[in-house]
Amino acid sequence: MKIIPLICIMLVLQLSKAACTEPPVIENPPHYDLSKPTVYKMPAVLEEISGIAFSKGNADTVFAEQDEEGKLFYFHLGDTEIKHKKFSKQGDYEDLAICNGEVIMLRSDGVFFSFPLNSIDGKETVNTSGQTGLLPPGEYESLYADESTNTLYTLCKKCPDDKSSQSVTGHLLSMNADGQLSLKNQFTIDEKALAAITGRNKFSLKPSAMAKHPISHQWYILSSVNKTLLITDDRWKPIHLYPLNPALFTQPEGIAFDKTGNLYISNEKGAGTSGTILKFLYHEK
Numbered sequence: 329m330k331i332i333p334l335i336c337i338m339l340v341l342q343l344s345k346a347a348c349t350e351p352p353v354i355e356n357p358p359h360y361d362l363s364k365p366t367v368y369k370m371p372a373v374l375e376e377i378s379g380i381a382f383s384k385g386n387a388d389t390v391f392a393e394q395d396e397e398g399k400l401f402y403f404h405l406g407d408t409e410i411k412h413k414k415f416s417k418q419g420d421y422e423d424l425a426i427c428n429g430e431v432i433m434l435r436s437d438g439v440f441f442s443f444p445l446n447s448i449d450g451k452e453t454v455n456t457s458g459q460t461g462l463l464p465p466g467e468y469e470s471l472y473a474d475e476s477t478n479t480l481y482t483l484c485k486k487c488p489d490d491k492s493s494q495s496v497t498g499h500l501l502s503m504n505a506d507g508q509l510s511l512k513n514q515f516t517i518d519e520k521a522l523a524a525i526t527g528r529n530k531f532s533l534k535p536s537a538m539a540k541h542p543i544s545h546q547w548y549i550l551s552s553v554n555k556t557l558l559i560t561d562d563r564w565k566p567i568h569l570y571p572l573n574p575a576l577f578t579q580p581e582g583i584a585f586d587k588t589g590n591l592y593i594s595n596e597k598g599a600g601t602s603g604t605i606l607k608f609l610y611h612e613k
Contacts, residue, residue, distance in 0.1 A: 357559055357570055358544075360591055360608045365576065368405050370594075370603035373412075377401075377603040378581040379423030379434075380594045383445065384475060385542060385587030390605065392582070392594065393421045393433060398441075400424070400431060400448060405605065413448040415456055416441055423537060423582065425473035425480060430507040432480060434471040438463035442507040462511050463499055464489070469581070470538040470549070478503045479512065483535040483549065494519045496533050498564070517549075521566045522558070531569075533558065537583040537593075543610075550580045550593065576606065 356362050370377050376394040383389065392401045398416030403409065420436040426445060433441040439458040447454050466487030473480050480501040484490060490497055495516040501509045522531040536552040546567065549558040555577060557570040572580060578598030582605075585591055589610030597603050 354573060355570055357548075357557065357568070359589070359611050359613075361611075362557075362570070362576075362608060363573065365593075365606035365608050367576075368605040368607070369601075370605065371408070371410055372602075373410060374401060375597040375603045377594045377596060377605070378421065378469075379471065379537060380582040380584045380592060380605065381424050381426050381473075382584055382586055383426040385585065387586035387590065387592075390592075391424060391426060391431070393424050394603075395420050395422055395436075395581075395596075397421075398433075400433070400454075402448065405607070411448075413454055415443055415454040416458070422469040423471035423482075425471045426475075427473035427480065427503055428475050428478060430503065432471065432473065432503070432507070432509075434468055434482065436467055436469060438466060438468045438482075440509055442503075442509070444507070459509055462501060462509055464497075466490075470535045472538050472540060473503075474540065480509065481538065481540075483517070483538055485534050485536065494530075496535060515564050517558075517560065517564050517566065522569060525566060525569050536581050539583045539585055541589065542585050542587055543589045548583055548585075548591070550583050552580050555580070578604070 377392055378395045380392045389402055397418055399412045399414050401410055401412045421433055422436045423434045425432045429445050430442050431445050439460050441456050441458055443454045443456045467485045468482055469485045470483045483498045495518055498515045500512040502512045503509050534551050534553040535549050537550040539548050545562045547560045555572045555574055559567045579596035580593050581596050582594035591608040593606045595604045
């Protein structure tokens with residue numbers, strides 16, 4: 329008869345301990361509070377918003393694409409009017425970049441489309457053909473342009489060679505004055521180093537977007553599948569992985585910085601009510 333009271337006491341103690349335990353604190357990268365964004369809800373046409381970019385870091389106009397239509401969308405954050413320019417037929421377009429007056433679109437199979445930024449104001453459809461054969465076979469979702477060097481960077485989300493090497497391969501491409509690209513070099517991110525950071529036996533990174541910080545020059549890499557933000561140094565050495573709150577980051581597929589260091593992350597609709605762009609202010613301390 330004494331067993332039941334003992335069990336009750338143990339249960340009460342466990343419940344009391346659980347009640348006093350604070351919820352886990354979400355760790356933030358330096359200079360940002362990922363729990364307090366300004367949220368911009370996207371209209372229905374951008375429920376599947378994927379990549380976002382700025383021209384020369386100017387946040388007055390957001391350039392975006394969604395992964396179903398061959399259209400470039402551009403608008404001011406907070407405005408209801410969304411303009412667009414058709415550049416190709418429907419396809420799985422995953423990211424974009426603006427580089428010295430050229431818009432570069434990345435399709436998931438590694439095909440690039442480029443056209444002049446100043447052509448989007450005309451009524452005619454922009455005519456452009458895909459640049460093929462620059463990247464190895466695989467699935468690609470991330471693109472970033474360094475306008476100071478006319479260099480583009482992309483990371484492979486799913487490439488056959490990466491599985492056995494436990495790494496993520498990236499490629500550098502040069503852009504000439506006509507918007508044509510050529511393969512320049514490649515680099516890797518060591519997934520074994522990511523596993524060590526997380527304390528797991530294995531960590532498989534699936535990059536969905538990338539951007540270089542304009543002040544620290546570190547790389548910020550989103551992985552929508554893992555709901556994580558990876559920061560590396562300028563030579564791609566992993567520094568830290570930050571878990572993302574799925575309530576805010578429903579499907580993080582795009583990332584960009586403005587020239588003052590404010591961070592923007594776009595999310596596809598996912599389980600939410602709409603696609604979003606989240607703005608996180610840069611703080612000096």
